[in-house]
Amino acid sequence: MYAINHAATALILKKRYPVSSMFLLLISVQLVELLWVVFSYLGIEYISVINGKLHLNYLPYSHSIFTGVTLSLIAFSIINWGYKNRALAIAFSIGIMSHIILDIIFHEKDMALSPFSNTPNFGLGISNYPYIDFTLETMYGIFCWWYFKGNKYLLITIILFNILDLPMMLGKDNSGKPFSVNHFILPSIILIQIVITWYFVWRYSRKKSPLEL
Ligand SMILES: [Zn+2]
Numbered sequence: 001m002y003a004i005n006h007a008a009t010a011l012i013l014k015k016r017y018p019v020s021s022m023f024l025l026l027i028s029v030q031l032v033e034l035l036w037v038v039f040s041y042l043g044i045e046y047i048s049v050i051n052g053k054l055h056l057n058y059l060p061y062s063h064s065i066f067t068g069v070t071l072s073l074i075a076f077s078i079i080n081w082g083y084k085n086r087a088l089a090i091a092f093s094i095g096i097m098s099h100i101i102l103d104i105i106f107h108e109k110d111m112a113l114s115p116f117s118n119t120p121n122f123g124l125g126i127s128n129y130p131y132i133d134f135t136l137e138t139m140y141g142i143f144c145w146w147y148f149k150g151n152k153y154l155l156i157t158i159i160l161f162n163i164l165d166l167p168m169m170l171g172k173d174n175s176g177k178p179f180s181v182n183h184f185i186l187p188s189i190i191l192i193q194i195v196i197t198w199y200f201v202w203r204y205s206r207k208k209s210p211l212e213l
Contacts, residue, residue, distance in 0.1 A: 001099075001102045001103055001105070001106045001137060001140075002137060002161075002162070002165045002168075002169075002193070003030070003033070003161070003190065003193040003194045003196075003197045004141060004157075004158060004161035004162060004165070004193075004197045004201075005102070005137050005140050005141045005144075005158075005162070006029045006030055006033065006098075006099055006102065006197075007026055007029060007030065007194075007197040007198055007201040008140070008141040008144035008145065008158055008201065009029045009095065009098045009099075009102070009144060010022065010025040010026045010028070010029050010095065010201065010205075011144045011145060011147065011148035011150065011154075011201070011205060012144050012147050012148065013025045013028070013029075013091045013094060013095055013098075014148065014205065015147055015148045015149070016091070017087045017088065017090065017091035019085075019087050019088065020087060020088045020091045020092070021088070022202055022205055022206075023202060024088065024092060025091060025092070025095055026198045026201065026202055027095075028075070028091070028092040028093075028094075028095025028096050029095040029096075029098055029099055030099065030194050030198070031071060031075075031095075031096050031099070032062050032063055032067065032068065032071070032096065032099040032100060032103075033062070033099065033190065033194060034191075034194070035061070035062035035067075036059055036062035036063060036187070036190075037187040037190060037191045037194075039059070039061055039062050040183065040186070040187035041184065041187055043183065044061060045058055045059045045060075045061060045062060046058050046183060047176075047179055047180070047183070047186060048180070049176040049177060049179060049180035052174035052175065052176055052177055053171070053175075053176050054171060054175070054176030054179055054186075055108060055110070055176075056107065056108070056110050057110055058110075059110060059111075059112075060112035060114070060115040061115045063100065063103060063107075063110075063111055063112070064100075064111065064112040064113060064114050064115055065100060065111070065112075065113050065114065065122070066112075066113060066114030066115065066116075067100075067114075067115065068096055068097050068099070068100035069097070071096050072093035072094075072096045072097050073093070075089070075092045075093050075096060076089045076090070076092070076093040079092055102140075103123075104122045104123055104124065105124050105126060106123075106124070106126045106127050106133065106136075106137070107123040107124075107125070107127060108123045108125050108127060108128060109121045109122065109123040109125065110123055111123050127169070130166075130169040130170045130171075133169050134162065134165070134166055134169055137162055137165070138158075138159065138162040141158040141159075141162055142155070142158060142159070144158070145158050148205065150204065150205060151204060153204040154201070154204040154205055157197075157200045157201065157204055158201075161197055161200075
């Protein structure tokens with residue numbers, strides 16, 4: 001799933017657990033992706049390009065069910081017992097797991113059970129069908145906005161970023177090539193997307209008019 005719709009998940013959590021900081025919720029839903037960026041820079045996790053098409057391929061440390069559950073438990077323990085904030089502890093843990101669950105729905109079969117075994121791998125493979133991927137992701141983002149009862153700026157943000165993702169979803173033959181030449185390109189693009197979508201979702205989810213600073 002693309003950055004904007006992971007970020008949109010934080011809207012559901014904010015609505016459900018309003019005392020939680022939106023800033024922290026946005027981190028929770030992308031924590032797994034940030035790990036992937038770091039591991040990709042370090043060469044611990046890597047992509048592969050087969051017949052010109054990009055595959056995320058090897059990401060068992062950041063994107064496994066085991067990692068999601070472990071990170072959720074650690075985050076819950078720290079926030080609940082360390083900071084005595086039960087609502088945020090629950091919201092943050094769900095945020096972490098939401099990333100794994102959503103990626104299992106959209107990824108190819110590249111989501112591992114744990115980093116310690118090669119099989120089984122999960123992934124419904126919706127990303128292989130770009131237009132279905134685009135439609136479902138956009139509908140999901142809009143659902144998050146609707147559930148949150150966001151303003152029109154937030155809606156425009158969600159729709160616009162989904163449209164901007166379309167060229168990457170469609171990725172024609174050989175479009176994956178540049179990513180195999182330099183393994184810093186893709187994680188850098190993803191990192192920039194995470195930060196930009198964080199900013200706009202954070203800014204336009206605030207209750208006052210976005211035109212007021
Ligand atoms: Zn991911």
